[in-house]
Amino acid sequence: MADPRRGSLLVATPLLEDPNFRRSVIFMIEHGSEGSLGVVLNRPWTRSSEPPLPEWLAREVILPKVYVGGPVQPDAVVALVPSSADLPGGSKITEQVSMLDLEVETGMSEEHLEVVQFYCGYSGWSPGQLRLEIEEGAWWTFDSSLEEFLCDPSDCWRTVLARQRSAASLLSIYPDQAYMN
Numbered sequence: 001m002a003d004p005r006r007g008s009l010l011v012a013t014p015l016l017e018d019p020n021f022r023r024s025v026i027f028m029i030e031h032g033s034e035g036s037l038g039v040v041l042n043r044p045w046t047r048s049s050e051p052p053l054p055e056w057l058a059r060e061v062i063l064p065k066v067y068v069g070g071p072v073q074p075d076a077v078v079a080l081v082p083s084s085a086d087l088p089g090g091s092k093i094t095e096q097v098s099m100l101d102l103e104v105e106t107g108m109s110e111e112h113l114e115v116v117q118f119y120c121g122y123s124g125w126s127p128g129q130l131r132l133e134i135e136e137g138a139w140w141t142f143d144s145s146l147e148e149f150l151c152d153p154s155d156c157w158r159t160v161l162a163r164q165r166s167a168a169s170l171l172s173i174y175p176d177q178a179y180m181n
Helices: 129-135 153-162 167-173
Strands: 009-012 025-032 035-040 065-068 072-082 090-094 097-100 117-125 139-142
Touching: 009 153, 025 153, 035 065, 035 129, 117 129, 129 139
Parallel strands: 065 117
Antiparallel strands: 009 025, 009 139, 025 035, 035 117, 072 097, 072 117, 090 097
16 A cells, blocks of 8 residues: 555545545545645535536536535535646646646636536645554555546445455455444
């Protein structure tokens, strides 16, 4: 398992029962001496209210993919683009994922706008907090790929675990309600 870093994945272990993070797959946007920040990739927006998306997006003809990025600042929106293309208004996190500046209208093509994923809120850790949670067995860290952005959110946790070349892959078949077996 790799150490957490910008562009890596943080995957909840079966021990993590917090409803905000149970079976979550988090894409790490920042990780350093000042703390860590990421967004949950597999929690689609299901709330009855409209998500707090940028006004310029309302003028576009796409139905955006919106997720709950985490419990911190739910009105803050992070936009990630799973594409290797250089995008206007984008800054690369990895070779295949960019983050958009939502303060300005990007002028992106409809083709690129269709793959943008919006995350309302984020997941954050103070300095040393994430390291402690990993040591306590709450998280695994793995390399990321485009697959996490393209798979069905309900299968994302299992998909990430199944592709690992470690004992973690065996947990991809771990039942949702282990106590019911």
